[in-house]
Every structure is written in structure tokens, then in C-alpha cells.
Amino acid sequence: MNDVARAAGVSLKTVSNVLNDYEFIRPATKQKVLDAIAELGYEANLTARSLRSGKTRMLGLVLSDLSIPYYGELASRLMTVAASRGYRVLVEQSGGVAGHELSALQGPFRQLTDGLLFTPLTLDVDTIAAHQGIKPIVMLGEHIADPRFDLVTMKNAEAAEAITAHLLAGGRRRIAVLGATAGATTDSPGLRLNGYRKALEAAGAEFDPALVVQCDWRRDGGASAVGSLLDSGVRFDAVFGLNDVMALGALHELLVRGIRLPDDVAVAGFDDIDEARFASPALTTVSPGMEEIAERSIKLLIDRIEGVETASEGLHIEAGFELKVRDSAP
Amino acid sequence: MNDVARAAGVSLKTVSNVLNDYEFIRPATKQKVLDAIAELGYEANLTARSLRSGKTRMLGLVLSDLSIPYYGELASRLMTVAASRGYRVLVEQSGGVAGHELSALQGPFRQLTDGLLFTPLTLDVDTIAAHQGIKPIVMLGEHIADPRFDLVTMKNAEAAEAITAHLLAGGRRRIAVLGATAGATTDSPGLRLNGYRKALEAAGAEFDPALVVQCDWRRDGGASAVGSLLDSGVRFDAVFGLNDVMALGALHELLVRGIRLPDDVAVAGFDDIDEARFASPALTTVSPGMEEIAERSIKLLIDRIEGVETASEGLHIEAGFELKVRDSAP
């Protein structure tokens, strides 16, 4: 910057002012500076700028694992939206481990970012509140619904209700659910299960706890869950995976076992990952409006960082959803 | 740091020395400093450290799109390996657009990182060489094979040859290839196609250009490519997708059209993404040793950054591969 100042015959600060679009600069001076910058190929040093300003123009994204399709797609979209606002996204994988989530919250990672998009999987809301620090955090997903935090989420219950209603409308009465968890009703499995029950109730169908299976939210979790359901002799005419990869795992296992889809058993998922469309049969699922989630969460976080949004209570935003009816459950 | 120094009754620099494991520090002094750090909850400011040292301890990763399963998995593994060496990974999506690739190479992104893992898709090697700058770059993938650059790649030709040989051994003679490109033989489609031809030759099978189809390296690319092959009436008894997602798209399309897999047509892919195992039928593919690629590329890049590796020629590393025989092509 010194060199530029010398080349343009102005002071250091004037160059800085040009770079920062300071109002009171004579056009001629500005041009001289810009010429010098172009000629010398000067680029501002971002590290120095960060040190001085205390801002990094990076957003932190904490999620369990980028290799999970839903998170890969989410990260991709968030990065694109953030880029359009002049921010970068730095990803931290927690692996769903409490210690990693905590260190993402307080450790050096936090320092590198101006704000956090946080998908907590193991940490409870009070622990997070105790370690939230000073910079803005926007929660993604559903584990947290607390007035202390901003939250951008999908309409879990409504979407699960809609897809269950669709299965019921197709004549299914015994709908197995994969991926439920014990206890909590405010996290995404809980909310989706609520939606499921509500749809059953509305249709006057019986709720059978034997149809609700706990398993890992992964492909092989869904596969083995549906396998043990078959082995145990529980009857069912539909499977609702609380996310797509479990549903796809189940779909695969059902086919391996010679069960006809969708004639014998219909399969539905949740997320509408890219892959769902190309499964055989194509997976009926619900699209949680990821584009909207990405846009609104980035906007909210940046507005908090830049002081545009000043609500003292946490804002809770729910993105719309869309039912995607395909061959696995027509 | 000033506060810590005061609390410990030592100078600023002594605190810095403790933090940097400077050799000549009395154990008692070191302990005093560590106690003061613990008591005050001090954490070093990474931005200031970066400004002073010129290092960010971040590695840049340039790839087309994180939502592509192969890249999601790769990024995830790279981040894990990098973390174990005390580095973070900052991802930049190029979308396969030349302009974005170029700006990742020279723009502010470069400043934020100590070195680059680069997966060039559109830029040619001379353009890259012209803009490579001063910091280390390790190429990932296959578009570049040039003595000027370090490269970590998979055994494209050998792996493609192996999987083609497997199809031939299964009695297939007319193997369609999806995802070929015109011209280049040193990029990954080119190398894989070479392996395909070599296997044909070794088996004395005829090479038919009509079986080689160009398409986008995406799910719907594979689907529509195999669709138009069917429509055009070209006979084939196997499909080799040059990557898994094309193969999976093709697999889906074949099933939709009522073709029996693997009886009528066998399908094979390349990459062994997580999803391949759970397709129906499960996809036969080749695993390119991603773990090894991740480990060796991170190690090489960090060794270059830290001056451990000083070879003046580019190092070319090929990771091993493993054939994954599954139901789509037994």
C-alpha cells in the first residue's frame, strides 16, 4: 500500500480511503490511486485488514460431516449465497461429537469467523447458551427451539404430516417409521414423528409403537432397521424414513429381500437429496426448501453481524416445503 | 497477551516464547506463564499471528461443487487429515467455470491459504503455470500431468482396465461407455477410456465408437445418455459409467425402461461413492483409494509449505485402487 501511495503521490491513508469508498475524495485523486493500484497489481492484505477491523468476513458452518449428502448440498448452497454477499464459509465437521461441537463454539475456529451457522447434534441448548460467546450464532436444523437463539429450520412436523397423509391417502395403514429417537419432541426426529402421529390421528388410523424403529441416521441404519423389522415379523405396508438416506437404505434392503415396491411396501423419505430422484424406484420424499433455508440463514446471520438485525429475541424462521411424489409411493 | 505477561510477571516476549515452545525457558517460568494463561482464559489471536508470521495455517481446496458426492467425501476426508496436522481447509467452489478457477488461483482466496489443493476442470496447465504464484499447489485429479506440478491422483487407466476386464470376464462383449470427452487423453475421462480400450484389446474384443457416449458427468447426464443409446437402437450388454453418479443415473434409466439388471445389461461405475453400495442392484465399481489420496496429498502439500519437501520437479503420486464387485455386474 505504501508503494501505491508513493506511485500515486498521495498518502497511505488516501489509498486506504479509496479502497474503502470513502465519500470525500476528489475524482482525480481517486483515479490516480486506482491507476497506481492497477499498475502495481496491488491487492489489499486481508489478514492485516482483519487484525485492524476485527472482522474476517468469514462465516463458520458447523455440521457433522460433509460426506452426508444433505450437508454437502447445504454447504454448497450456503457458500454460494454467502459469496454473493462478500463472505466466505469455513466448515468445521463435528462428527456429531459433543467435544468437537463445543470446541467449534469456543475454540480458535470461532476467532476465525464473524458468526456461526450451527447445527448442534449433541449439545443441549443450555450448554450452548453458556458458551455462545459474543458473536452472532444462527441455529440450523431443529434441535434448538429457544428464544435465546436465532433459528432457521424447515417445517418438520407439517412436512412429515403431509407425507404421512399422502401414504394414508394411498391406502397404506401400517406405516413403519425409521430413525425415531427416544424422548425429545423438539428435535427433528421428534417433530417429524409428531407430524406422522398427527396425520394418523386425522385419518383415524391406529398408532402402533412397534412400527417406530430407532436407528442411525445413515444408509446402513435404515437398511438394518427395516431388516430387523422384517425379521421380527411385524407387518407393515409402508416405510417412512425420517431422512432420505435411511429411506434409501431401507429401499435397497427391501428390494434385496424380494419385496415389490411400491406394491407390497411403499417407501417415503425426507430431504429430497439429489439422489432420491434417481433411486429405483424413484423415492417419494419431501423437499425442505433448502434454497430458502440457505438464503434466509445467511441473510439473517450477516444482518446480525453487520448490526442490521437487532431484535433482542431470537428470530425463528421456517422455510416452506414441497411434497415430491415419485414411484416409491405414488 | 499483555495481561498474561503482567500476571505472570514476565515480558510479553516470554509469553510468546512459551506459546511457541521456545527451547530456552526455565520450567518454573514456563509454569508461571501457563498458570496465568489458564487463569485469564487467554487465547492467542490468530489473525495477529498470521499477519506477523505470514502463515494462516489454512489450506485452500478448489473443486467444482461440494454437492457432488465424490467431492463431498473428498473434502470431508481432507479436512479430517488436515486437522490432524493442525491445519484447516477452506473450500472454494469453482462450478467448473474457468473464471472462478482463475480467481481461486490468484484472488484473495489465495492470500487466505498457505497452499492449494487444486482440482482444475477447465484451466489448462500453461494458464495455471502462468498464474500459480509463489505458494505451493498440489493438483488433485487427472487433468494435469506436468513436471511443473505436484500431483496426487488415482490409477485411472489401470482401474478402468480392471473393471472393463471384469465385465469382459463376465461374458460381456458390447460395453457402452458413458461420459467420454472429445480429444484429451490425459484427463480422467481420457485415461479411463484408454484403460477401457486396453482391456478390450487384451481380450480380443472389438472397439466400437458407437458405444462411446459423451455426456455431463452427472446423474441426469448418465440417465439421458443411456436413454439415447437405447433409442438409437445400438445394442449393448454392459454399461461402464466413467463415474458412479453417471452409472447410477444410467442404472435408474435402464430399470425404468424395464431392462433387467444384470441379466440384460450389466452396469459398472467408477469412484465407489457411499451410495454405490446401496443402489438396487448394488453398483459394481472401483474404489480409487480416497483415503490414501487424502492422506498423501495433505502430507505433500504441508511438506511443501513447511519446506520439508524440496524436490524441484513435481512429484506424481498414484494411489492404489480396489475393484468392488457387486450385483449390478457380478
Next chain:
DNA sequence: CGCAACATTTACAACGTTATAGAATAGTGG
């Protein structure tokens, strides 16, 4: 012509760290 009032530019300090080089202290041999 003089002096507000405003526009434009500048000098200097600061952000929090590490490198350099030198000062202080401890240890050793004669």
C-alpha cells in the same frame, strides 16, 4: 479581501503477534 464552512488529505497511533538483537543471569574452568 477576509473568513466561515465545508471538502479533501494527512500524520500518527493502534490492532496483537513474532523476529532481532542485545541485556541479564547462571554456570564453568582456571
Next chain:
DNA sequence: CCACTATTCTATAACGTTGTAAATGTTGCG
């Protein structure tokens, strides 16, 4: 007990930027 070396510590100056406040230019008006 002194000179000399090895160890341990510290003062000062950077790294490259922006905020503050003050200096300088310019314009308009009485």
C-alpha cells in the same frame, strides 16, 4: 574470584491495515 560461555529473558521494531483527529485546500459570501 574472575573471565568467559551458555542459558534465559526483554526492549524495540516490525507485519499492513484503518480510526482519530488535526492539517490543509477550496468555495462562497458579505
